[in-house]
Amino acid sequence: MIKALAAALALSACAAVAAVEGPYSAAGAYTVTLDRQWSDISAVMTQRPRNVRLLSVDGPLLNRLYIASAIEPGQFLVKPARREAPTPIFRADMSETELVEFVIDSVAALGYLRPESRNLRPDLFGGREAVRFEIEAQTPEGLAFSGTALLARAGDRLHLILYLAPTEHYYARLLPHVEQVFASVRFQ
Amino acid sequence: MKRSFLRGAISVFSAAALIAAPAASVAQQSAPLAPPAATAADPPPRPAPARARPDPSTDEGGIWGVADRAEEDARRSAERISDPGLNAYVASIACRVAAEFCGDVRIYLMQRPFYNASMAPNGYMEVWSGLMLRVEDEAQLAFVLGHEIAHYDARHSLETLRAMRGRSNAALAASVAIAVIGAAAAANSPNSAQSIMNAAGGLIDIAYLGALASLFGYSRENETEADAEGFRRIAAAGYDPAAPARQWRLRIDEVAASDFERTRREEARAGVFNTHPLNRDRVQALEALALRAAAVGETGRARYRAAIRPFLDPWLRDELRRRDYGQTLFLIERLASAEEDLGVLLFYRGEAHRLRRGEGDLAHARAAYESAIQHPDAPPLAWRQLGEIYERERRAAEAAALFRAYLDRAPAASDRLLIERRIAALEAQAPPGGTP
Numbered sequence: 208m209i210k211a212l213a214a215a216l217a218l219s220a221c222a223a224v225a226a227v228e229g230p231y232s233a234a235g236a237y238t239v240t241l242d243r244q245w246s247d248i249s250a251v252m253t254q255r256p257r258n259v260r261l262l263s264v265d266g267p268l269l270n271r272l273y274i275a276s277a278i279e280p281g282q283f284l285v286k287p288a289r290r291e292a293p294t295p296i297f298r299a300d301m302s303e304t305e306l307v308e309f310v311i312d313s314v315a316a317l318g319y320l321r322p323e324s325r326n327l328r329p330d331l332f333g334g335r336e337a338v339r340f341e342i343e344a345q346t347p348e349g350l351a352f353s354g355t356a357l358l359a360r361a362g363d364r365l366h367l368i369l370y371l372a373p374t375e376h377y378y379a380r381l382l383p384h385v386e387q388v389f390a391s392v393r394f395q
Numbered sequence: 396m397k398r399s400f401l402r403g404a405i406s407v408f409s410a411a412a413l414i415a416a417p418a419a420s421v422a423q424q425s426a427p428l429a430p431p432a433a434t435a436a437d438p439p440p441r442p443a444p445a446r447a448r449p450d451p452s453t454d455e456g457g458i459w460g461v462a463d464r465a466e467e468d469a470r471r472s473a474e475r476i477s478d479p480g481l482n483a484y485v486a487s488i489a490c491r492v493a494a495e496f497c498g499d500v501r502i503y504l505m506q507r508p509f510y511n512a513s514m515a516p517n518g519y520m521e522v523w524s525g526l527m528l529r530v531e532d533e534a535q536l537a538f539v540l541g542h543e544i545a546h547y548d549a550r551h552s553l554e555t556l557r558a559m560r561g562r563s564n565a566a567l568a569a570s571v572a573i574a575v576i577g578a579a580a581a582a583n584s585p586n587s588a589q590s591i592m593n594a595a596g597g598l599i600d601i602a603y604l605g606a607l608a609s610l611f612g613y614s615r616e617n618e619t620e621a622d623a624e625g626f627r628r629i630a631a632a633g634y635d636p637a638a639p640a641r642q643w644r645l646r647i648d649e650v651a652a653s654d655f656e657r658t659r660r661e662e663a664r665a666g667v668f669n670t671h672p673l674n675r676d677r678v679q680a681l682e683a684l685a686l687r688a689a690a691v692g693e694t695g696r697a698r699y700r701a702a703i704r705p706f707l708d709p710w711l712r713d714e715l716r717r718r719d720y721g722q723t724l725f726l727i728e729r730l731a732s733a734e735e736d737l738g739v740l741l742f743y744r745g746e747a748h749r750l751r752r753g754e755g756d757l758a759h760a761r762a763a764y765e766s767a768i769q770h771p772d773a774p775p776l777a778w779r780q781l782g783e784i785y786e787r788e789r790r791a792a793e794a795a796a797l798f799r800a801y802l803d804r805a806p807a808a809s810d811r812l813l814i815e816r817r818i819a820a821l822e823a824q825a826p827p828g829g830t831p
């Protein structure tokens with residue numbers, strides 16, 4: 208038991224956390240430009256899908272920016288821990304509101320309580336037709352969280368950028384940089 | 396159960412170690428934002444406890460201490476259902492079946508979509524929304540409460556603790572260590588929910604409560620005794636003696652309807668932890684007791700439904716997120732069998748089929764939404780969902796009309812801009828009044 212804990216600790220200590228800035232490729236389909244330094248902490252997602260990256264500035268409890276590229280039909284944003292507790296999966300035939308529901312239910316699968324979408328509106332994702340919305344949720348301890356997401360369908364794939372942070376102080380602080388990320392999407 | 400639980404605790408710990416500094420600072424940030432200790436959910440003043448607090452230096456005092464900490468977490472949890480009316484109602488049922496412990500038992504209602512009620516040795520009890528959706532009437536809830544209070548009355552957790560210590564000190568030490576580590580690590584990390592899901596389903600403090608549950612995994616003898624005592628209590632309080640067997644049977648039948656083979660194969664449980672295993676023997680024992688009682692008691696069905704009615708919508712939304720549509724549809728059929736709340740229930744039947752998306756599910760969803768909108772309590776979303784199905788089926792004019800009906804019913808809908816854009820596109824295909 209103690210040995211296992213020590214091993215887990217040692218493992219996490221050397222997990223790769225890379226500082227990233229400037230052009231950043233989201234596993235192939237598109238690039239964004241980061242106008243400030245972020246940490247690529249994708250490694251903390253123990254079971255992350257290959258095409259989902261996680262960036263943060265102050266650690267995943269204080270801000271997280273998911274950059275997901277070409278999510279395939281049948282794929283999830285949040286990997287289930289076991290077969291009997293499935294997480295939302297993307298389907299090619301999802302309607303626009305179902306895509307938003309996919310993101311909101313994925314936020315719930317991350318452990319946030321009562322996530323809700325706000326202010327859904329048309330937008331652009333690297334020049335392509337997209338949907339933008341805000342998110343309100345809570346942690347189980349009662350801390351209010353805010354978020355915003357930009358998503359676009361590309362054939363039977365889904366591109367998604369999702370930002371989450373505590374409502375108080377943290378969300379607004381990085382929002383301008385996140386807006387800049389949204390605006391910087393370029394397809395190769 | 397125990398193995399997966401250990402794994403969960405370890406991975407949470409490693410994630411927390413990586414982000415230790417932010418975790419500490421968010422803890423400071425969030426402290427003032429947490430709900431105050433005394434809220435509207437706290438029950439009105441009650442009689443003094445019948446049971447004195449044990450000396451902290453004893454083993455019983457020790458487990459009370461662990462339970463006190465778990466209770467403090469429950470008190471502050473954002474998952475706690477604060478509605479004063481519902482809290483007072485459930486507390487009043489507990490006092491009706493166990494008047495002598497009315498001052499001992501403190502019930503915390505939690506919005507969690509799993510079937511669970513648990514009783515800690517210090518008198519702190521949790522009842523989860525997933526259970527409240529599944530008991531059909533007040534008599535069945537009274538039985539579950541009576542069963543839990545029977546564990547308290549007979550000090551079953553202390554019995555378990557002593558038996559466990561006799562078997563292995565190491566196991567006890569490990570579970571207490573997990574409780575401490577798990578609680579510390581999980582408390583600040585929403586992401587940990589995924590890693591702890593192994594234990595029981597995406598709940599932040601499962602590590603903590605799971606450790607408690609490993610202390611309180613009652614023996615089958617304890618369970619049989621608690622059933623009999625719960626039965627005796629509700630019969631004495633004038634409730635329907637058939638309620639206990641019916642509730643356990645429903646529970647077993649629902650688990651058998653699960654989408655997941657492993658869930659169907661496992662023994663049904665009356666709690667998400669490895670506690671209260673259910674089997675046909677327990678149902679038969681309760682049926683035999685009911686036959687012998689032969690008295691008629693009240694079910695309190697209408698009163699119970701009225702108490703949970705305002706919560707059907709949010710609780711069923713949570714329920715869908717378990718994505719076990721076999722169990723959810725079983726539940727919805729049970730709730731709908733009373734021919735009440737059909738707007739909400741048919742809407743959620745449609746949602747379950749729409750989300751499952753198996754063979755024929757969209758047709759089932761369409762039929763359910765079409766029925767739902769005939770009832771005055773249907774949520775506005777029923778019109779939008781039906782509109783989306785018609786849109787898929789290229790019934791443009793009908794889809795546009797339903798989207799309009801949705802916006803009329805939900806003028807402040809968060810998706811208004813998107814829906815208006817779709818109405819315009821649909822009406823361009825099929826102008827209103829034109830032939831579709």
Ligand SMILES: [Zn+2]
Binds near residue numbers: 542613
């Ligand atoms: Zn029990």
